[in-house]
Amino acid sequence: MIQPDIKGSVVRNSNPDGCHQYLGQQWQILNGKPAGKRYNNVLVLGCSSGFGLASRLATLRNGAQTSIGVCFERPASESHSGSAGWHLDQAFHTLAEQQNHRAVTFNADAFLEQTKQQVIEQIKAFGKKFDLVIYSLAAGVKLDDQGNKIRSSILPTTDGLKGLQVDLENDRFFEMELPAANAQQVADTVSIMGGEDWQSWLQALRTADVLSDDCTSYNYSYLGSELNAPVYREGSLGAAKEHMHQTAEQLRSQGFNASVVVCKALVTKASLFIPLMAPYVMALKAELNARNQEENVFDQMARLFAGGAEQEGDLLRLDNLELAADVQAGIKARIEQMSAEQFDSIDYAGVKQELLAMHGFGLEG
Ligand code: NAD
Ligand code: NA
Secondary structure, three states, X not given: OOOOOEEOOEEOXXXXXXXXXXXXXXXXXXXXXXXXXXXXXXXXXXXXXHHHHHHHHHHHHOXXXXXXXXXXXXOOOOOOXXXXXXXXXXXXXXXXXXXXXXXXXXXXXXXXXXXXXHHHHHHHHHOOOEEEEEEOOOOOXXXXXXXXXXXXXXXXXOOOEEEEEEEOOOOEEEEEEEOOOOHHHHHHHHHHHOOHHHHHHHXXXXXXXXXXXXXXXXXXXXXXXXXXOOOOOOOHHHHHHHHHHHHHHHHHHOOOEEEEEEOOOOOOHHHHHOOOHHHHHHHHHHHHHHOOOOOOHHHHHHHHHOOOOEXXXXXXXXXXXXXXXXXXXXXXXXXXXXXXXXXXXXXXXXXXXHHHHHXXXXXXX
């Protein structure tokens, strides 16, 4: 019997069988929806969790023949159950085998040159070219060219921002004040979460001649609203997203069919980890649930591949329901009702249950 090991807002372990069950459930739901656009040979950078995993599953659903994934996960060992992403990736392979889909996953650092070479050799060994490249990394560290560790920080760029942060371990919220990111922290965050590595991946794949002529590439973004702008859009992560959007433009001018997909905010390990975002994502979920409009990450990616994103300029938008004026007003009211002692305006238990389910806990049976 494996019990969840929660520290702060992070679930640190997983239940392997539960992860298989969770992904199996998502697969069943996906198969109840109409199929979307078919890509044949897919590369997913960040394939084991969140938007990347959901993209890979949606392309499997739509009839892809092969996929190569890259992720950075902790395997199971004698003393640890392994990360959820490790088991969700295994679960993907189980489903892929049933579909006669050839899948290879590299558990490797996607920021390293040698990982690009492994992927290139593998797709050549398949005798294929990619017609879809998904870039869905969410990382906290990378090594710079000199081998030094740089870290991303998710901070505002103005001082003194206050708000609630969640403590899932003790089922409470607490008031928190965030410092402003300094210029170096912003630059490091842009280096990790901006467009640089997306661009270098696409260029390396093109140089190796492993992209089909009509290859599409997606990178996932978030814009949000004035309710979370101080901590997101105007903060260090927003600067990285801005850089990534500019990179998309550059890539298109170099002949790549590269698009930014603006997704909705979700309850994930990543979003709950962002200081001051937790109340927003929880209020958003409560508000969309009340309207029967809630989408999880698998719903979002099914919609993307079914052509359900709204084209706005160069952006593909999946955040239309979140940003509707009445939904934003509802979120604002729910956040205003919240305090460290009082959080009935959100479905706290439902949020925690959803996060635990993604780690294979609390599922039926
Ligand atoms: P996630 O944490 O669920 O997944 C991140 C993936 O990256 C995992 O597969 C992980 O193993 C992999 N990874 C991390 N570091 C790596 C490394 N060094 N080498 C190889 N793989 C590595 O994240 P997510 O929430 O799916 O976020 C993916 C993208 O979507 C991000 O760009 C994020 O900003 C964006 N996004 C997220 C949300 C949200 O609410 N979570 C909303 C909109 C957009
Ligand atoms: Na991902």
